[in-house]
Amino acid sequence: PKAQQLPDQKVDSLCPYCGVGCQLTYHVKDKQIIAVEGRDGPANHARLCVKGRYGFDYAHHPQRLTVPLIRRSDVPKSADLEMDPENILDVFREASWDEALSFAAGKLVTLRDQHGKKSLAGFGSAKGSNEEAYLFQKLVRIGFGSNNVDHCTRLCHASSVAALLEGVGSGSVSNPIMDVALAEVVIVIGANPSVNHPVGASWIKNAVKQGSKLIVCDPRRSDMARLAHEFLQFNPDTDVALLNAMMHVIIQEDLIDHTFIAKRTSGFEAIKQHLLDYPPELMAAICGVPADTIREVARLYASAKTAMIFWGMGVSQHIHGTDNVRCLIALALMTGQIGRPGTGLHPLRGQNNVQGASDAGLIPMMFPDYQRVSEPANIIKFEELWQLTPGSLDTQPGLTVVEIMHAIVQKEAQGKIHGMYIMGENPAMSDPDVNQARVSLAALEHLVVQDIFLTETACFADVILPASAFPEKTGSFTNTDRTVQLGRQALAPPGDARQDLWIIQQIAQRMGLSWNYPHVSAVFEEMRLCMPSIAGISWQRLERDGAVTYPCLHEDDVGEAVVFTQRFPTKDGLAKFVAAGLISADEQPDADYPMVLITGRQLEHWHTGSMTRRASVLDALEPDPVALIHSDDLLALQISAGDIVTLSSRRGTVSLYARADNSSPRGAVFVPFCYYEAAINKLTNSALDPFGKIPEFKYCAVKLTAGGEF
Ligand code: SF4
DSSP, X not given: OGGGGSOSEXXXXXXXXXXXXXXXXXXXXXXXXXXXXXXXXXXXXXXXXXXXXXXXXXXXXXXOOOSOEEEOTTOOOOTTOOOOGGGGXXXXXXXXXXXXXXXXXXXXXXXXXXXXGGGEEEEOOSSSOHHHHHHHHHIIIIIIOSOOEEOGGGGTTHHHHHHHHHHHSOSSOSSOGGGGGGOSEEEEESOOHHHHSHHHXXXXXXXXXXXXXXXXXXXXXXXXXXXXXXXXXXXXXXXXXXXXXXXXXXXXXXXXXXXXXXXXEEOHHHHHHHHTTOOHHHHHHHXXXXXXXXXXXXHHHHHSSSEEEEEOHHHHSSTTHHHHHHHHHHHHHHHTOSSSTTOEEEEOOOBTTHHHHHHTTOBTTEEGGXXXXXXXXXXXXXXXXXXXXXXXXXOXXXXXXXXXXXXXXXXXXXXXXXXXXXXXXXXXXXXXXXXXXXXXXXXXXXXXXXXXXXXXXXXXXXXXXXXXXXXXXXXXEEOTTSEEEEEOOOSOOSTTOOOHHHHHHHHHHHTTOOOOOSSHHHHHHHHXXXXXXXXXXXXXXHHHHSEEESOOOSTTOOOOSSOOSSOOXXXXXXXXXXXXXXXXXXXXXXXXXXXXXXXXXXXXXXXXXXXXXXXXXXXXXXXXXXXXXXXXXXXXXXXXXXXEEEEEOSSOEEEEEEEEOTTSOTTEEEEESOOGGGOGGGTSEEEEOTTTOOEETTOEEEEEEEOOOO
């Protein structure tokens, strides 16, 4: 009966999934979330996608971790370990919190004292709150004693951040998604927002209906391409060729913004010379887009009064990801399409708090607010704030995600990683060349995992600390638009699971740090002291307004949704052109491995699937691992849609179902990375972009054969 479905309580919070940051209200009855409805937040105006609306019952899943666990002494770690969550007690035994925390922290201290401060590392989480990210990086920097702290931004937009910091002095977006309503022309490149940022995509679609011209550039024909004025299906791995050719046209046809270039930028003459070598006729042969189309799109973008660029991991996840983004920045700068409403650069951030986690310093080369660890003034500032004796903090940038995995199994003692603390991340699924990542995790002398489920990574742990799901805690989260919002607690953690902030502090205390923050707001208030960009956002203001956009420098500051209006936050106030040449992917198809693998996400599932595959509606919609393959390729290999196929690379093999999908170009296979039964990162390549240290998830050589088992 309807009356039985009325909630006992409604709690205003946020969606725990993508970076759009939709506001929602949980309906809670009998300590369970029974429904979710959208709220009128700045990013969603009550809209929600299928994940936001139906992706909540993972929090009540019977496989939730509810008690601390310690590995049984008679069960050795193995890189092949495939553990059944139902038989968890075959490998681990239950422990009290006191025993588990003392064991977790005590062994970290022993390893640090035995092998030195750089022998430990920590992965925080882009799914946690800003406060959790801040405390986690502070623990690694003070308690572990190094900058070996990173998180999954390394796997998604690290190259975007590297290029943006270099070019415009800030790693975040210049304009919010909503600005698309003011844009005459919108470029979406290397992104599939209908799948990965669905509510954001709905605003782009609305803008198209109102007359904006959409240009979609992607090797795959995404849903957005249906609405596009022009769809440029360029060859995988040829972004720089396409973008340099567009810029060549803009310069040759004098469509540049002379005033903007003269007053707001440096380095134009050098890039102008460089781009002479990239005429569209020549580049068309490389990128596969006709020269006339390149010309038309270049004219459209440059001549528009307002034009925005959105991009995703199709751009960033290459060994030349930083170069790809340098081109996008140069395109916006030479046309003056930045610093005004309806213009600008928007890297669509993936996880719900990847922006905030990076802002909070969960990266190895920066303190909070992108203050470099190598700057002596920053060392002094943070040593004073954190009340440390001078000379305590490490002045060398730490290792990044993939570098840490490699350092675990290196032979040399110098820089070798012996112990790790992983909070809410799943590198045993998400890292490239994951067979090797699993060898690394199994080789750790001590691994502490803090999570809500027995993830693939937790299978390698020495101690597992049961943590809180998103609806079980209060904290601030920063979306892709730079808007800081409050997620509010609606449920108590199950069993003896605890809040993440409490667990981090307990580890800190057992490592000798006298931390005792009475409330999450106390952590946020400390963050304001060292992060000028959020100095004007008080906890009270967040509670009152629910959302404030930074930069927000003082309490009367309304916050800046559009930045770079007068100057760029660089030393000279100017933006910098940086030229990019053609670099091929690290691994090319050949006779043995003739196809290209592209990995990514699906609408219904999120990242490594630990939450959405335990959300009943989402799992029912997409229950099985699939490879999306062009129907002509299926025909050529005599494979029918629905058959099991096997994909192999030089690093591994997986079997999964074939799905006919003509959005993928011929010769390329697209596979989501959320399925543990067919962990596609067993095949991917761990080669890194030298600037962003991001792996090349969007291109490696594979072989497709009929049949297989999983
Ligand atoms: Fe959640 Fe993103 Fe969907 Fe909004 S668009 S409901 S934030 S997954």
